[in-house]
Amino acid sequence: MAIVTFLSDFGQSDHYVAAVKASILKENPNIKIVDLSHQISVGDIGHAAYVLGAVFRDFPEGTVHVFAVSNTTKRIVKNVAVKLENHIFIGEDSGLISLLSEDRPAAVVDINGVKPVRSPFIAKTLFGPLAGKIASGKDIQDFGKRLDDIERLMPSRAKATKKQIAGNVIRIDHYGNLITNILKTDFDAIWKINDHFPYVINFRREKVLQLHNHYSDVTSGECFVLFNSMGRLQIGINQGRGAELLGLMIGDQVFIDFTIDS
DSSP, X not given: OOXXXXXXXXXXXXXXXXXXXXXXXXXXXXXXXXXXXXXXXXXXXXXXHHHHHHHGGGSOTTOEEEEEOOOOOOSSOOEEEEEETTEEEEEEOSSTGGGTOSSOOSEEEETTSSSOOOOTTHIIIIIHHHHHHHHTXXXXXXXXXXXXXXXXXXXXXXXXXXXXXXXEEEEEOXXXXXXXEEEHHHXXXXXXXXXTOOEEEEETTEEEOSOBSSGGGSOTTOEEEEEOTTSEEEEEETTBOHHHHHTOOTTOEEEEEEOOOO
């Protein structure tokens, strides 16, 4: 079954989401459309990249991912179809795709360069119909001029030394949990170097002496710190909103300090 996922900042109170879905189904009524989220803050490509990056690999290879989140005031912006990790992404060349993976795209096509479509609703007039065609078996290179690469943004990265990992809060989720840019792969590598000596997780005035495996490892109202399913350090309060109760915001620093035997 052909699958198209759809991510946007359209919200749910208007007709926009349904209109884009209709444009996909007009091409092939047998396509399965999966909504990722339509509650992205307007123009927040960081949030959009976080959501799309969290789930696109869970779909079968060959899935087409449409994203309609614009962060530009430019009159003319490239619209692209990109093959990356054997998935297809269709949307504005805003830098969002560069935040999904460190791999280089296998193909990048300017889908609106030969006979430009000028529309205030480009997701309906261009992205949706094209997604329907590609999900039905068409090659992205049939729909425009090939480009050398996509627009690139610099992702927020934690800084790691033998003694410390210094990161930041990058997202606050629906439950008030705080997601950081500290990766489990970095933690595991440095902890191994330090012969598994103790460590302390520091943020604001809080000090946590161990990582947890599950939210329920702490009692109601207590703070947990764990690596989530994406391998990112996550901080929260069991049955509470961590962002509010801990006083943390996006951009705030989080540290893991390692005790090194002298």
